[in-house]
Amino acid sequence: MDDDPIEATRRWLERAVIGLNLCPYAKAVHAKGQIRWVLSPARDARALLDELGAELQRLAAADPADVDTTLLVHPHVLADFDAYNDFLDVADAALEDLGLDGRLQIASFHPQYRFAGSPVDDVAHCTNRAPHPMLHLLREASIERAVAANPDAATIYERNIETLRRLGQAGWQALLQRP
Secondary structure, eight states, rough: SSSHHHHHHHHHHHIIIITTTTSHHHHHHHTOOOOOEEEEEOSSHHHHHHHHHHHHHHHSSSOTTOOOOEEEEESSSOOHHHHHHHHHHHHHHHHHHTBBBBTTEEEEEEEOOOOOTTTTTTTGGGOOOOOOOOEEEEHHHHHHHHHHHOGGGHHHOOOOOOHHHHHHHHHHHHHHHHO
């Protein structure tokens, strides 16, 4: 992207995630200003891991009414999806090492995201494609409340795939590129 990574990610969140209702829980935290937006200066995986640890601790310590979730956007490191995917194991280990497993979790988004076993050109990959590599830090309690409030939570994934397949690759690109 040729613009600010945080603004590109915010635009993606508003147009795709909220606009297509890919995550029915995102709209409320966005509207309430409960998302912490972090642009990582990290240039290598070690620096990103250090920053991830600090952000996990920051989120765990924050009042959920102020910060319910964190989007850690890291455009300068892990641009290769396979390296990013490998880093997710390291990220989960850090979560455990900090004693935050069961309290927080990490969701993954990447410009080249792809699900194992799916064709490379499957538009369904776009459910987890963001403009820049990103780690989404979430509170387990918030997820539990959201799932309890939405009796159809288990069908979100399937509905998202249907939505993206109806939209198609051209529609997805048009959605992200409109002014």
